[in-house]
Amino acid sequence: MHITQEAAKRHTLAIMVDNEPGILARIAGLFTARGYNIESLTVSDVTADKAVSRITIVTSASDHVMEQILSQLDRLIPVHSVSDLTAMGPHVERELALVKVKGTGDHRIEALRLADVYRARVVDATTSSFVFEVTGGPDKIDTFIMLMREVGLIEVARTGIVAMARGKDPA
Structure with a gap:
């Protein structure tokens, strides 16, 4: 039986979150717990009232693992939306x-x-x-x-x- 391992690909994620203490640590912890490196990370508030921040993360993972990461990120309470810009196409x-x-x-x-x-x-x-x-x-x-x-x-x-x-x- 021959098992092939799915290759890791570079993914750029856009995550909209409530701008509150600890959310960045929780998101980074999700990657750390699974042994995935964050290659680039930027965060900034994006609303006039500074209530919502956009986190941009660049990482490398197989499509299967990326699906798991996206699903887990989407379940975090202060997360409004998660988008894999790479999978969406041109960005x-x-x-x-x-x-x-x-x-x-x-x-x-x-x-x-x-x-x-x-x-x-x-x-x-x-x-x-x-x-x-x-x-x-x-x-x-x-x-x-x-x-x-x-x-x-x-x-x-x-x-x-x-x-x-x-x-x-x-x-």
């Missing part, structure tokens, strides 16, 4: 990163040239370094950081992914 993902780079001599010129190509904005500059702000999809951010390593990367801070389904319907 937009963006991330912001601050990237600090040494900048002297030829490396300074190259860092500025690369920043221009990637539409990164200089948000701080000294005679020996730059801090660039770059936004875009995760692949663009990864590539920009990789290139900056070659010219003197010092430090990186990333926001995590925010995502939204395309089209007129909410996630």
Whole structure:
């Protein structure tokens, strides 16, 4: 008897929850208890009265495990809705990163040239370094950081992914 193991795929989840203490820990605990890593996590209130927050989680799991995770998330009391944006189809993902780079001599010129190509904005500059702000999809951010390593990367801070389904319907 041959048993095949279902491959893990990357999933981007949008979870609408009551903005209350402890909910993020409960959701993260659900992933931890099953041994699944959260690759990216962002949270922000999304209503004028700050009563509801949107949690965006990126994780990797098989389709079967993802069904279980979605079902368990949906059963949590303060959860309003859970959407697997990946399964829904086309969606937009963006991330912001601050990237600090040494900048002297030829490396300074190259860092500025690369920043221009990637539409990164200089948000701080000294005679020996730059801090660039770059936004875009995760692949663009990864590539920009990789290139900056070659010219003197010092430090990186990333926001995590925010995502939204395309089209007129909410996630």
